Amino acid sequence: MTDAEWAEVRAALPVPGWLEGRGGRPEGYCHRQMVDAVRYLVAGGVSWRAMPADFSARDRVYAFFRRWRDKGWTAEFHDRLRDRVREAAGRDREPTAGIIDAQSVKAAASVPAATRGFDGGKKVNGRKRHIVVDILGLLVTLVVTGGVRHRPGGPGRHCWPGCASGTGASRGSGRTAATPATSSTSPEACCGSR
Template sequence: MTHSNSAAPATAVPKRTCPSDTTEAEWAVLEPLLPTSACQLSTGGRPEKHPRRNVVDAIRYVNDNGCKWRSVPVDFGVPWRTVFGFFQRWRASGALARIHAEPHEQVRLHDGLDPRTVAVILDSQSVKGAETVSQDTRGFDGGKLVNGRKRHLAVDMRGLPLSVMVTKASPHDSVPARDLLFRLMSTHPELATAWADSAYGGPLIEWADSFLGLTLKTVPRRKNQNGFAVLAKRWRVERAISWIMRARRNVRDYARLISHNEAYITWTFITLMARRLTRPPRPPRTIPHPVEPVSKPKPKCIECRDRTPSALLRPR
């Protein structure tokens, strides 16, 4: 159930000047999703002093530009402690998860799809951790040679995430994938199929089928593949990872708590989905993506003729 913050103070909202600020259309999408203010609850509470739109814009500014919380510009008219307080309370209360879940369904309906997807794609990303990341919450990824944390994503066929989980970078992908899939199935029991790379293969496939009733399929690398190549299904989650890196706060991990790191990623996708809802719906694709399995046309027979002069082939 969504509520509107009708008890917001009459403080003037500053002029929108930053690229991360909400537009009128985006605020119309986000405002009903915010939790009810304390003064409107039966328990009562003090009215909020600052407009919530300024608070949301300040959170998006920190996430998009990667600055410190203490460096929140005074142009927003909200002290940085107040902004961080809202950021932390909405995450701890579960309000941020609802703010993310409802736009996800709205985007799918906006594009003419079923609001509940039945297929997901899994992948992970290792990110370097700053000195503010404690030793207990960081690890070394031997494959990527990264000392920090690892982000685990589960996205739908449009690349929008259903679940985000952050762990140490040291465990193999198949180990935290069990917790990710368990969380995913508890909130989305309609899921039937999941695609991932070969790191999620082996015993994890049997475990997902036996305990979760989920069909896990791996998309291996192509034969004789040298370097990077766009692979079917997997390119969608890799594109979602590139969307995460557009927010500079996600380029490197500075969060002391793992839950805060997950909140930064969640705010990145909330911003993305709010912008999609304010644009015309995407037209349906008329042709499959080049990397998807399609019927390949028969190769044409081209006659190769050696036009090298015979004089150049004679030994000297």
């Protein structure tokens, strides 16, 4: 990370509690080195154990990352940087429109069955990434799910969360003959009155 990039990043970092007088022990490592190490791992897809010796000890870097993740600081940091980019582009800090997309990804055999599922529309056994980006293409949110856990037309298919008929198709996974071509979310419009 260049000095100019670090100046922008440093201003967006959460302020440690001990600097604001809220107590706590001063940290014994440089935030720039920690952020660089995490960026290296993410960009290269490197495992924690394969971290080069040029960075701080991997257990310290992992503890830094874990603490930020668990306290929600990683998301807060991302949101602050996104807000700065949006303001520099002359837009409001909060997006008012978004673009939603989902992608099914095959999972390796080593991925536990509890964290994957079957997407019947794409015939993929794995995980599903759901993203929302703003008009500038900046990430708003990302959710990874275990795919769709049912097959088209199979048992347990419900076309509306409150539906118990099991005859329709879930929204977003394609339509079957039993699913009406309406966009209403009411159970009567989706499954027919009973």
